[in-house]
Amino acid sequence: MKKFEKKIEISYINYISSNNKRPNTLKEIFINDDSDDIDPNTISSLTNNTIENNIWSNTILTSIKNASSDPNFQEYSVREKLLSFFFNLSVGLQQHQDFFTYSSNIHSPFELKEVNDRREKIVETITPFLTQLIQEGISTGEVEERMFIQDYYINVMLTQLFLIIKYWAEDTSNEKENTDEAVEKSVHLIMDLIGPNFTDSAFSFAKFIFQK
């Protein structure tokens, strides 16, 4: 079952890469495949949309996995872990460039629901990883605990993720080098925002003035 789903994903990616459009029915992606492991029930339970969402979500999971399979990963600071994840993600996107470029360029208003679905799926996939990073950062002091505000850290990171994906899809530089720099810069910005910075001293000073 698992294996067959994987196969569907690969065939789907190949279909979009070579045709630059979505298949009308899922059967089309197997049109040149006469092996007998094709399960009609599974196919009928899937739509283009769910397959695409799964591909996105699996790519993110693979990126997390690849990042953490680096033997140095445990010793990395949160900043480096985040960098490592994004660099792996951009490698993952690059592997199926045609598909991801196609799939991230959904503009039509009729596709808003699809965009939303995908967004939710991606958020759902990545949230545990990011939450864990934030927790870890708080315990190592790299991330500052701020009452009320710290609940939004995750949203900032999610926004960054979508921005990077968008940037990647539109990046025309040689070997998408600009995306690497965008990753570096945005990660540093975010870490500087959620790390201890001048606003904490400002807040603490203001609190002191009002209390005394």
Next chain:
Amino acid sequence: MATIDNKSQKTIPSSKVQRVSRFVKVGAKVSTNYIKHYAKSVLDNEYTGKEELHKENASDVYEALSELKGSALKVAQMMSMDKNMLPQAYIEKFQMSQYSAPPLSLPLVNKTFIKSFGKAPYQLFDTFSKEAVNAASIGQVHLAEKDGKKYAVKVQYPGVAESVSSDLKLVKPIAVRMMGLNEQDVNHYMQEVEVMLLSETDYELELERSQKITEACAHINNIYFPNYYKDLSSKKILTMDWLDGDHLNEFLAKNPSQEIRNKVGQALWEFYDFQVHQLKEVHADPHPGNFIISEDGLLGIIDFGCVKVIPQDFYQNYFDLMIPENMENEEKRKDVFKSMRFIYDEDSDQDKIFLDQLFKSMISILARPFHTETFDFGDPSYFEEITALAENEENQKILRNSKKPRGIRDGLYLNRTYFGLYSILHQLEAKVTTNSIFFS
């Protein structure tokens, strides 16, 4: 190998605006230093802080350059090669740039590997140093090990090739201001520099050249080269053997005997002589960071990024005047100076005579080692003579006031090569048998 500062750099300023703003910042800092300097000297007649001022400027400029990496750092290296061009404090600080610049983060190094080989460094090697062990102007060097063998892996900073041209445009006004050069000069040479720098960003080309020169020079005594590994190299990554040994400063700090210093100097001399006069292709980057010296005086040569191919007609002109008879022959000398663009037809007669004398004495001084059987590069009076000639106010004034660039641009890297070579030999205080393929 020199270990480097651990303060990992967070970003390389890469957009043009950012890079410009770095330079503006330095400009501002340098001028504050000057204001401080003049304020102090107005208040205190005894104050003689010129040296201090240069030091402050140098460290501000260095900081900016090391943040920019890439070509700016390369220019810093080039400037530091030429002891006579910069005040002492600039030199000390800039010489650091020959060894170190703040390193890039490991995830980015991993990414570069995955892009090139589809594998991360820890999958290709048994160990891979987390931090760079050495900075190589447009890249950084990591130490890797596989099956008990040590490798030096050079990884290029991303976006370097793209930023070369825009960097040079930024460096130019600084070079003009800071070093009092005239702008035409700089334009004329910057093109040559740009071509050379761009070729340096191509590690595949470097690999090819390294293998070629290494093979051709294999017969020279007392030098050794690393092997290069094509399957572990790409456009952005270059893998070679790790050479054990010391850099020049570390080597000298151990007080090696005169005999050993002579041995190193001799090897260096023969290596360069063979390249210039036989191969006509020369390792044009003789800064101390590119040499590794073993304890018993063997010279290891790394980094063939900067190779100058010497055009035949330029070679002819350049070295013709090394023969004393040609130098004394006025007609011949005139011809050569003209074709080398030292002297122009439009120059006034007075200037012509002056420039003729100036270049004549310059060339004879620089050619002097070739004219004796052995030459003692430890002799300070020789270098004092060079410095005196270069610092002579009158000479500088006339060269600076001249609206034209003097000297053909092919000469830029060859001059730099000889300057670098002499300067290293001087630091080694080596006595060298200076026979040359050119005369035989």
